[in-house]
Amino acid sequence: MIMKIRYINIKLSLIVLFFITGCGKDFLEPSKELSLSVPEYYETLDEATISGITGNMYGRDWFNYLDKASCALQELYCGNGNTDDGAYIPFFNGTLNSAFNQLDFLWTTNFGIIKNCNLSINGFALALKEGEKFRAKVDASPGLQAAVNTTIGELRFFRAICYFNLVKWFGPVPLVYDNLYQMANPSSLNPITEEDIYGFIIRDLNDAIEKLPASRNASKANALTKISARALLAKVYLTQGGMPFGTASDYVQAASLSNEVITNPGGYALMPTYHENFLPKYSLNNFPEECLWGWKWSWTALFTSYGTQNTLQSYFGSSHFTQSWDGWTAVKPSVDLRESYETGDLRRYSTIMEGGDKYPEFWTQYTFPGETTPGYVYFDGSVSWGGPSATGMHIRKHLAGRDNSGDGHIGEMHTEVYTPIIRLSDVYLTYAEAILGKNASTSDGTALARFNAVRQRAGLQSVSSITYNDIWNERRHEFAFEFQNTDDLFRYYQLYPQEVKAMIMNQKRGAYAIETAPFNINGVAQEFPAGQALKVITNKTYNDFKLPSVTDDYFKLPYPMSEVNGNPLLKNTPARFNFELYQ
């Protein structure tokens, strides 16, 4: 009997035992191997990791703008390009409406970067104020302190350039400075007047100028400096100057800031030739001295990393150029742009490829008779899927060639060529424009000197007087396909609306009806891909296309429809921003 009781007890206790072996308190805590909580994040920051905060803002975060929206807005809208591709066409043929998805990319790219800037700027402020561990660490290490300073400077630069883009393109937009708070308080997302957004941008840039490094670091040539921030601020003042709320002092500020950049360039310099700015060797951290701010791209063969690379070659190039299935010639130079060049303008060659142009910087597997240097030779139209370019030209900028041609990694839809956004020559022209201001023309000596410096490098004659139309033309040829010209157009429109509308209405946006013949070298038909005869244009007839109507609405983009659906406050009258809310 005793045995039996024990026997039962053993079993009973086993039963009890199993039921008290529940799981520990932390059993259901989420996995921490891939992410950090916000407080943990600041505690673990050090000099090495801190600079990474802005890493993607130097390139990857801009991908959705780079990929197609940049070209749609900045090149097709202002008449530099021609397309028949649905991904761009509303920006080309005057049918843009708020449902077109490239508008979303223009909006979300900038607001996405703003979000990450806000979270980090506010996070740093909070961590420095309340995070004792972090503050102690920063106080103890001058290196860390400098890194924090630089990073905040970069963040404020990025936030400023994003708001600058948004206000230029859309006018009044919500001013988001604290996403977590504003997410929970949607009423704070009323659009803010353009004037206050400019005010916000100027505050950010002044802080950036204070915090960023003083000069260009050759080993990390893409990094932002005070010079970059001054150049941007000069452009902000220049743009504000033309706005209804702008004043003459804005032009003074713009001139003074750009003058400061030109006279103290901090290691930046104009490249000896224009063309050198667009060599495929400039990639990753290797930027030319002329570039004050640009996007860097890198690519990997990894399937998950789509978006870190430059895709423009596959849209701009021909399949003959890329020698692969990409190279769609989705956007080509417009006839209007081509015809606007003065004879002898060297920049045409660096911007537009035409029959007979030779580019030694591009490797190609085909050799052409009589050529001693390897390189790519363009013949009329160049073959692409679906035939030669309908305008008989291809865009030259942003190309990298085939693999082996340059220093970058190159593959289908993947190159590493950098994208210049602010070049030093831009600051030269900004100075001239600031001096011109609202005057009909200027003959100011310094303004002329700087304007002519840009022209002379392009192989053109100096001028003795500058009008706003001269500025427009010069900027168009200096920066075509560098995603500037629609911004220039909008700025121009603020001062001369009727002239600008007429100019756009009269642009030659059409294309050619083309006849072709096999492309022969020494009587031998050339083929690419193997088995496919290449063809050259033998005859072309221009069919003109003009925008049916250009109204004042043309010079401000509609808010993306999805955004209006998500934030009906966008229909409201813009409000003033309470700067006390955000110190």
Place this chain on the structure above:
Amino acid sequence: MKKLTTTMLGKGNYYLKKTLLIMKITTFFLMLNFIQLNATVFSQSQKFSFSFENIQVKELLDQIETKSTYKFLYRPDQVDNYTVKIEAKDKTLEELLTVAFSKSEMTFRILEDNLVVITPIDFVSFKQEVKVEGTITDATNGEPVIGASVIVEGTSIGAITDAAGKFSITVPGLNSVIIISSIGYNNEKISIDGRSVIDVKLVPDITKLDEVVVVGYGTMRKSDLTGAVVSVSSDALKNTVSSTFDQALQGRAAGVQVMVNSGQPGAATTIRIRGTNSLLGNNEPLYVIDGIQIGGSNEGVFFVGNGGNRNAYRTSPLSALNPSDIESIEILKDASASAIYGNKGANGVIIVTTKKGRKNEARISYDYSTGIKTLTNKIDVMGLQDFASFNNEQALVQGKTPRPEFANPNTLKGGTDWQNTLFKTGKVQNHNLSLSGGTDKMTYFISGGYNYDYGPVINSWMERYSFRANTEVKMKKWLNFGNNFSFGHTNTKYVMADAGDSPLMLSLTKAPDVKVFDDNGNYIGVNPGQEVPGGGLAQANPVALTKDRDSRKKKFNVYNNAYVDLLYKDFTLKTEVNITGDFTNDYAFYARSEYPGFINNQSQLNEQLASSLGYELKNILSYNKTLGDHSVNAMAAHEARGGKYQNVFGAGGAFYNNNLNSLGLSNSKYINTGGNRGRWRAESYLTRIFYNFKDLAMLTTSLRADGSPNFPKNNRWGYFPSFSAAVKVSNLAFFKNNVTFINKLKINGGYGEVGSDNVLGGLYIPYVGVQPTTDGGFSTSFLNYDNNLRWETTTSSNLGLEMGFFQNRLNFQLELYKKKTTDALNQVLLPSSVGSGIYVVSNIASIQNKGIELTLNTINTNGEFSWKTDVTFTVNRNEILSLGEGGLPLYGGISKNMEGGPIGRFWGYQTDGLYKDFDDIATSARWNGVNTIDSGVGLWMGDYKFKDIDKETGIAKWEIPGYTGSYDANGVYIPGTAIYTGNASDKIDIKDASIINADDQTYIGDPNPDFTFGINNNFEYKNFDLTVYIVGVYGNDLYNSTKARLLSGDLYNQNMLSIMKDRAIPELKNGGNAGNIFDYSLKNPNAEVPRLRAGTNFSQASVNSRFVEDGSYLRIQNIVLGYNLPNSLVNKFKLSNLRVYVNAQNLFTFTKYSGWDPEVGSTAQSSLSTGIDGGHYPVARVMMMGIQVGF
């Protein structure tokens, strides 16, 4: 376990205690107890000690039974009231009983299996004894019936069949009648008639009245069920040829919709049990294989090349399981049944039980089958002559020079049938060998299988090696131990489908004048000198592409389920430890390749190694008690699950050559690696109580508490109750006495809640994502979150009626259900200014499913020729009740999912015939931005017209160069007044034209069927059996985007459908003016295909009703003819059975659908993109023959 009070053996007066009762009603679990009760040789030498002054014999026998494994067979009226005096110490049973019966008229005999028969002395002694032997087999498959009881009618003489189904019994007279019974079979009553060998075939009891079903954490008599549970027998599975068992479930169970997503061997199916519950979460059911939980969704397949990766394919998570190892499948459909799986059970649960060994059996069986797979239906594309004529017409329209070799189309000969080059006869082969058996203490089932499944698309296949070892040991009376181990290895090669540049699509679009190979045996993509067709890889050779783009997946799945049962009185404590290991290797290579028309000048490789190691710990305490009319079965359990996953991937490119392509040999510039790791966890407490009153009324309640790390702390635990009840009306006395033709009537109803935590872990945490940048730093991003994320909860109610007529010759089951998912996840649009375009996922939506399920089983004829029919019929209606505040309509594929309709409806433009003439164009709505009536760039007769849904006007205006016309006072064009002048400066300006733009899209189709059904007919005659199985789907729409591509008249040098010939053609009247629309007439104005134009037709480029087709079909899914060799013949070869069969699967499909196959399924198992045929890998026809041998 008292005396049996119901009549077991027909009208016999004799009662068996325990053994046969258990035999009749036992569960598998109890079956093990039964085996335990069968004493072994060991127990025959067991000694007993008793001391009773005056004990009833009956009581004494009970005492012995409780202390031993003996069981007694007697007639109670002969031993009642009979008392004995026993004074025994260490006596054997024989000694004990000799004493006990010494003064009575009773005697006893101890038979094999410790069965003791007690009979009156004279009964045994004076009759003429005859020894009878025989074999009892299953009438359906000829397999031996083990453990069947053989009783001589009117006596207590009995025997039980052995592992070979053999019995031996001594009957009291030449005219004795024996009664044979076994679980799940109808009883047989046979007169000896002087024979000494009697072989009996038992017919399975179709009604499965007392079948035991697995209900999750336990088993239950089927007749006791109060919730919606359906069983699918392994017999049904056997008849379907598929490499994964989920495909075989199609049409087998009402309420379960099985869609085979692809004919690619090893591809996953989409299974919806009672509809779709979640917009964003996973909708696949939970699979529980021998207690191990496996999610129904799985990872995609990598393809490289053409700039992207495709993962429309999902690989089946079940591909490692050998279907022939399956004993039974139970599907838990309603919440009251699946609530026990709380956090994973929201989409229903499919419980798979694998085969176990049986006592006293030593069986070797070998199954072999082999067959061929072929394409069922070819798509009618143009042959060479038609293509040549068409190409000439195209050239004319597009302003190209017609190809000289096509100058006389009618003289052309030959041409490549590209479908024939891509679809070849595939092969299927299965080998399965199993060893099973057991003793009283232990059972085992060991099996090994090899299976391959090739085609019918060339270079697509799957191979599987599987191994399983299931054992159970009775270590002590109070302790059982069991282990189920399985290993599966699959190796699959995929061809890309569902894409414009897939080999499948290319086999349709490739021009028939191109050959597969040139004279030197090299591939050709485009004939030299011809214009390269545009668009993706249109220039590639599909046959070459199946090799050049090589995507493979290898999987190793190791599962082990170990358990210990501690038995104490009415309690059982089961402790279960499950270990799962899943290892995957993905390999996707795109070879460097160049042939006329095609170049891929750089090889690329993506590889991934992934491992996932999981565990489950379960403690289940159960309690079983019967007191008088009340019986209770209660269970409480704790469960913890978790695991870690890790994957490493690498990419490389520009390899030395296509063969030296291991990652280490990549050009160093293209090398890249990545990977991630993490863990998952879940914890649950659960309890269930089942109560049965007199077998009349039954109640089940359950409650489960689930914890998931996918939610913030305050929402981490979800509580899911359920309640269900059933009344067996037919067991009521008045019913029994008054209704004769209905022998079964059961009504059941239930209510319950089930949750789903199927959201991406970490969605609620305000965290910082860290990502390496290319310059050695790390960038960070802050993610959006909803800090109130919680369980998606599905509440369901169920009402069921089950009836049996005419002694279960006709069985009928009807179930009605309603399910509502609340707190369903949906994306909330934050203004992207604050949320930067990332949607926040919140619990805001609700979805409803309602349905009717009908099951009918009939025995049409019985006897030597038997014919049985099983019908399942399913109706489900899905509706999105609410997308929630701020919730966005979800888009998937071409579906737009909004409130007030089912998930998955197609969204696009409604076509409205063709424009017939000038006035038709001028006065109809037309495409936004198309402002001219012109055969080149504008609209023209023979183009598709679209329905103007929103009647939006005033935005676009007609400006029609070359025409003049007149207007009314309002400036509106007067039809019929346009005059063509050929002078572009003359313009008609028709104001306020109605335009077609994005706002004119509407619902154009619904991929959800009105109903689905399965009809199975089974015929048997002598040793032959024939199964005819038909499945059907009615009332669903398919979007045939393959057809859209195959009617793209602008794609030059690409093949199209033959119906292109019948397109609308504007014909210039004699002497007419080219370009003047008034001088043309339209041939075939009602054609399906619009006129050819130089550019894309609007009806081609947009999603529109033109390509919506009726997806209904009726399919002869299987015809199986089997023959069991007679025992006399089989025995000669020392076999226990031998069956041969032929099986034709997917023999014929009745459908109006014009694609390869109407069974399109869903893309990536998503309910949001169902029924979209983008060049789908079609399901093949399989012709099999097989042999099953048992030793």
